[in-house]
Amino acid sequence: MKETSRIFGIRTVIEAIESGKSIEKIFVQKGISGPLFQELNRLLKKENISVSYVPVEKLNKLSKGNHQGVVANISPISFIQLEELVENSQNSTTTPLFLLLDGLTDVRNFGAIIRTAECCGVTGIIIPEKGSAPINADTVKTSAGAVFKIPICKVNHIKDAVFHLQTYGIKMVAATEKTNDILFDLELNQPLGIIMGNEEKGVSNSILKAADFKAKLPMLGNIASLNVSVACGAFLYEVVRQRL
Structure with missing residues (x-):
């Protein structure tokens, strides 16, 4: 059965959004900053994507890789307009x-x-x-x-x-x-x-x-x-x- 996919890393999440993936939710580390994150933040606001700001410990549990302070859930379906x-x-x-x-x-x-x-x-x-x-x-x-x-x-x-x-x-x-x-x-x-x-x-x-x-x-x-x-x-x- 197809389930929700989880991706991590700022650049990876940016590319997923720009490619039209249906992002269900994004978890962002509290206090994160930097030019690349600012680019992501502008994209999140533009696309009206739900964001939860969480401690780094939460992200460590969600992802075992180098998440760079960002983890996203991709919906298992594509939504229709x-x-x-x-x-x-x-x-x-x-x-x-x-x-x-x-x-x-x-x-x-x-x-x-x-x-x-x-x-x-x-x-x-x-x-x-x-x-x-x-x-x-x-x-x-x-x-x-x-x-x-x-x-x-x-x-x-x-x-x-x-x-x-x-x-x-x-x-x-x-x-x-x-x-x-x-x-x-x-x-x-x-x-x-x-x-x-x-x-x-x-x-x-x-x-x-x-x-x-x-x-x-x-x-x-x-x-x-x-x-x-x-x-x-x-x-x-x-x-x-x-x-x-």
Whole structure:
């Protein structure tokens, strides 16, 4: 199974970024300086790549070679651009179904959701550049390889992706407990985007306001909420049920 690759050394990381590799995360030694690092730092800011500043002991554990104060994780997949993802959906005979994950942080939840999404024929998954669970070995394993079979797109802000999809007539449904509307009462047999939120906070308020519909699942027990991957599965399979 293909897993996240790890590279180290300032020049190596610079060349990886410039060659278009999908950098998942970069670990940089605290206090590092020098002309070559300044070149890397400018590139990181330009490409909006997530950086963690850590003690040298952390880098020594991550890499056994001469890391020069920089270690990077390369994603095992290549991400698709939002515009290309949407254009592909417009040229398909299948009714579009997008899945937007607003701040999901647990890699196993992420992997489970990817697996379910692939099984449900989701057109593509959209995640934010920052504040999202990485696609690493745990994600790959939990997804049972589905991560290699479904397009995944990174965007600067989920809300911008919502607005972009809406311009194509795609209705956005946010999963939230802050509504009286039950999912099963909605018409889901149309071009659609399902928005799932963070494990603790749910979908952010600004995105809830931007969504066309808000929906929840009925809770019959004493516990008020479901695990996000389970809730996502219920939402996606209701879409599948209505479309069959």
